[in-house]
Amino acid sequence: MRPLSKKLLFISSLILILVYFFPIWRIELQAPQYPEGLGLRIWVNEITGQKEFDLQNINGLNHYIGMKPIHPEDIPELKIMPFLIGFMILFGLFNALKGNKKTVLAWLILFVLLGAIGLYDFYMWEYEYGHNLDPNAPIKVPGMTYQPPFIGSKQLLNINAVSLPDIGSFIILISILLAVLAIYLDREKNKLY
DSSP states (O other): OOHHHHHHHHHHHHGGGGGGTSOSEEEEEEETTEEEEEEEEEOSSOEEESSTTHHHHHHHHHHHHTOOOOOGGGOTHHHHHHHHHHHHHHHHHHHHHHOOHHHHHHHHHHHHHHHHHHHHHHHHHHHHHHHSOOTTOSOOOTTOOOOOOSSEEEEETTEEEEEEEOHHHHHHHHHHHHHHHHHHHHHHHHHHO
16 A cells, blocks of 8 residues: 555544544433433443433432343443444554555454444433333333434434434544545556556
């Protein structure tokens, strides 16, 4: 691979370190009883409230409609994802040094595949929390489920739920795009000769 492509792969790999410092997803709830709103931030290794007591307040609301409480320590993906990101960083740096097109392509395919699996897993997590309700919940609305939207906005009783990618997701997207650009530029170079 040409030097510019290797540099792009190097940058693509290194910026993934930022994923450890920024949330990858956010879910925000607006409701009349919480005029300042409530929010969750999903990080590579934890789930936190947007504000200090948001996670506790969301768990309190969820109790009334029969949703399980959100305990980050009970979510195995939060223990696995830091290692997957670390592996992708190291594998990407290896590719930047070696410049082997086949392993670069394998890295990129693996990266996109892991991203797709992660999004599917997140959707299933939301589905489980929104559909598997306690039949003894204080508030029961026949036929109502409380799955937040995967992406976008959704009205759930008197709560508007908004679910969107956060800074960490955009960092991952930039990393993938830089890797695609590196492969493309290298391919263009080969056409010239």
